[in-house]
Amino acid sequence: MGVREQGIVIRTLGSAYDVQGPDGVVRCVLRGRLRRQRDGPQRPVIGDHVEFERVSPREGAIVAILPRRTALVRREPLDPSRAHVLAANLDQIVAVFAAVPEPDLFQIDRYLAVAEANHLLAILCMNKMDLVEDRESFRARFAEYEALGYPVLYTSAVTGTGLEALRERLQGKITAFIGPSGAGKSSLLNALQPGLALKVGSINPRTGMGRHTTTHSELIPFDGGYLADTPGLRDIGVWGIPPEDLAVCFPEMRPYLGQCEFSDCLHLEEPGCAIRRAVARGKIRRRRYESYQRILIEQQVAWGGLHE
Ligand SMILES: Nc1nc2c(ncn2[C@@H]2O[C@H](COP(=O)(O)OP(=O)(O)OP(=O)(O)O)[C@@H](O)[C@H]2O)c(=O)[nH]1
Ligand SMILES: [Mg+2]
Ligand SMILES: [Zn+2]
Incomplete structure (x- = not known):
């Protein structure tokens, strides 16, 4: 048995995991029992605190997942009786939607309900405000969410509108950016953290939808906390509450x-x-x-x- 060290999973890459250890990032595989149930509830996700053993200075194996303080869980779209854990130990989510075409309020409600079911604070982020002509009446339509206690931010990753207000909400917190593909999650993170250079996708002109550009979840150190970029979700369902x-x-x-x-x-x-x-x-x-x-x-x- 090697020496056990602790770290936090910052990136998932199929069968490998990047773990932020005490002295840098260690690329890890899963060992033994964890590997056999790789697709089960005990698969490591970003934000997980894990124990790992090194096999070389920059490589190792995850041997245990420590108990999760919180987990962002949604129903698996292809098998709705199963849970899909998106991230662990989050403080809050930012649910990002493109302001154009105008988002479906029912879809927004589902994201908020999933956050509530997971005991996470939720912030709504209406992105691509540069494309909105009548901003005042647009904002008026989302005032109902403010009345419910959800902060609503209006941003543009292109012009920088609203980024300061967003930044203030992120300080010292572990925050996952979730939302449909093409909403601009990766673009917002790039705008918040110059030099990050996350891959950004194009929009299908026929459907107005994104092309699932981000394929891996990732935690990015930011202002005393972490930001998580996540792949766009086709749909989201509440899981785990009767x-x-x-x-x-x-x-x-x-x-x-x-x-x-x-x-x-x-x-x-x-x-x-x-x-x-x-x-x-x-x-x-x-x-x-x-x-x-x-x-x-x-x-x-x-x-x-x-x-x-
Ligand atoms: N006009 C405008 N376009 C934006 C804005 N933010 C993002 N985009 C564009 O929207 C497209 C999708 O952006 P991404 O950042 O890749 O979207 P995403 O939410 O990360 O998408 P997935 O990774 O597929 O989930 C790109 O063409 C961006 O340039 C914005 O504020 N204004
Ligand atoms: Mg993305
Ligand atoms: Zn009743």
Whole structure:
């Protein structure tokens, strides 16, 4: 047995992992038991604190993953009954969307719900503001998220608009940039950290979508913390919380929880539902409630109808 050292996984490269050790980066493979369950929940992800043993000055093997303080987990799109851990030990996420074409609010709600389900702070970032003509009315459409307590930042990686406000939120924190392909996550990181030179992709002119340029997650030391660039997600789903707890992921619903006639109310068709009453009275936005319903239904489909 060699000497065990500790480090943090900063890059995942298929079967290899770059671990920031006490004296620099060590490229590691997985050893033994960890290797056999490489695709399971115990696969190292960026942000993981690990124990490793060196085989040469710059090469080693990960022998253990230390307990995770937090994990950003989403449902696996191809196998919704499985979890996919994107990053460990994060403090917060920045959910990046392109302002043009205008983002789908239901999609934004899903990202926010995933952050809430993982106990992570969420910041919304509307990027490509240089392409927006009427900025004032654009901003007005996202004011509802500020009212819910989510900071909303308006940025341009091209002109530098909003980067100072973004930078302030990142200081000393471990932050993952997540969002659809082509939203400009890598571009924003490049703009924040000159010299970084992360690869940036083109947009498919027909679909307006990105081309999945970033293929590996990476942690970049930044201002006393770390930034994580991540590959664009085709979709994101809430994982790991039972359907009856989904309403907790909607901050505006929390004041009404525990007030429904039935204690196991899912706030759908049940009589005496305090959430639906709040929607009817305009205390909860109908669109957000619809988001709740959609996510709940997806969750139930994913779990094969948990409540049948
Ligand atoms: N006009 C404009 N274009 C931008 C901005 N930010 C990024 N882009 C462009 O959008 C395209 C995609 O940018 P990326 O940074 O690769 O997007 P990404 O979110 O990292 O995409 P994936 O790695 O595929 O997930 C590139 O052509 C960028 O030049 C912006 O603020 N304004
Ligand atoms: Mg990228
Ligand atoms: Zn209810």
